[in-house]
Amino acid sequence: MASRACPCGLPGTYQDCCGRLHRGDSAAATAEQLMRSRFSAFAVGDEAYLLRTWLPSARPAGSVQDRRVKWTRLEVLESSGGSVVHTEGTVRFRAHYLDRGRPGEMEEHSRFVRYEGRWVYAGAL
Known part of the structure; x- marks a missing residue:
């Protein structure tokens, strides 16, 4: 996946975009960057990253990935707060997927x- 486009939708390769966050080379600077990197983690199957970036008190006990779902595209619809100077932020997004070959989408307003x-990630609003 080194030379493939990043699943998060930003320009650049996976390795240079969300891959560096998944590897632990750097941390997300904003809430939106974290949300994009979490979408990419779903897309590439990095469950360890998903669990690491989940607020411990809200983290589920079991697996968070459905291996039958392939995440294909992300649309960021709006965000508030979540910058380098904030302690909280929200991001509303639409994620597109294929579930056993059938297209679908889900929308969430995340905190x-x-x-x-x-x-x-603290959960959905």
Whole structure:
């Protein structure tokens, strides 16, 4: 996947975009960047990253991925807060997928908070 476009929709390759966050080379600077990197983690099957970037008190106990679903495209619809100077932020997005070959989409308004200095996913609003 090194030379493929990043699933998050931003320009650049996966390796240079969300891949560096997944590898731990850097942390998301904004809530939107974290949300995009989490979408990419769903797309590439990086469940460890998803769990690491989930607020511990809201993290599910079991698996968070359905292997039958292939995440294909992300649209960021709006965001508020979540910048380098904020401690909370929200991002509303639409994620497109294929479920056993059938196209679908889901929309969510997500809440993000800083936890131990890093952005984490706190759940849907």
